[in-house]
Amino acid sequence: MKAGDILATQSSGFVSKVIRLGTGGEWSHVAIATSNNKILEAVKSDNNEEPHDVREITLNNFLKDKSKVILLNRPNKLTGNEHAKLMRFSTETKIKDYTWMHALATTILPLYKIVLMIVFISSIFTISTENLSVYFGLLGVVSAFLFGVYQLMALATRSSFGVETTEKIYSKCSLGRYLVRKKYDMFCSKLVLLADREIDGQLSKALQYEDEVQPTQIVELCKSLCWEVQYITTPSK
Structure with missing residues (x-):
């Protein structure tokens, strides 16, 4: 393992299973080696001894409670300047907290698709022919509403105008100010993507929106860029 390499893991815990189900991937957590x-x-x-949720730990501590781990080897070793940028990024982000809201958001839309498919299939056998037009009309209205909400969220996070305007509106109340602060906190795949962007890596060029990136997307992109995959034995095995 060297600085800049990425590790992906899964565990037997409930949260890990939900993330893997929602994203349709094998991995629920990613991290970057410094x-x-x-x-x-x-x-x-x-x-309680940990003051913040972004932390730098040893490999042995990282492997605890993991059921499966892979190491994605960056093709080229970081230069001295790139490593200095990575360490500076590490120092600056250690003051950040974990944002479960944004981590959960990366699984909501995929899970919604699964639920919608189940409801659609079951409704075929339970709804009478006379009510089909009403059902599909209602389904269309709900889908249009969710699409509109998604577009507003995308505007708020993807464009500089949208982000600035949204933050001004949200900052008019205490809850809004809290949500704005949480937007700049971290979850695992966002941290890895921003770290790669800091050293001008290839990942951030393909995955532009750090608030939407999933662990499985990080892994699949590394594989497509011909990063060597190495399986690591965990203490439980």
């Missing part, structure tokens, strides 16, 4: 034995990750800490 040296041959240190890893930078964003994870909700259950330890």
Whole structure:
């Protein structure tokens, strides 16, 4: 392992299973190596001794409670300047907290598709022919509403005008100010993508929206860029 490499994991926990189900992938967590034995990750800490949720830990500590781990080897070793940028990024982001809202949001739309498919299939056998037009009309209205909400969310997070305007509106109340602050906190795949962007890596050129990126997208992109995949034995095996 070297600085700039990426690790992807899964565990037997409930949250890991939900993320993998929602994203349709094999991996629920990603992190980036800052040296041959240190890893930078964003994870909700259950330890009161940890002041923040973005932390740098040893490889042995990282592997605890993991059921499956792969190491994605960056093709080229980081230059001295790139490594300095990565370490500066690590220092600056350690003050960040974990945002479960944004992490959960990356699974909501995929899960909605699954639920919608189940409802659609079951309704074929339960709704009478006379009510089909009403049902599909209602389904169309709901889908149009959700599409509109998605477009507004995309505007708020993807364009500089949208982000600035949204933050001004939200900042008029305490809840809105809280949501604005949480927007700049981290979840695992967002942290990895921003770290790669800091060192001018290839990942951020293909995955532009850090608030929407999923662990499985990070892994699949690394594979498509011909990063070497190495399976790591966990302490539980």
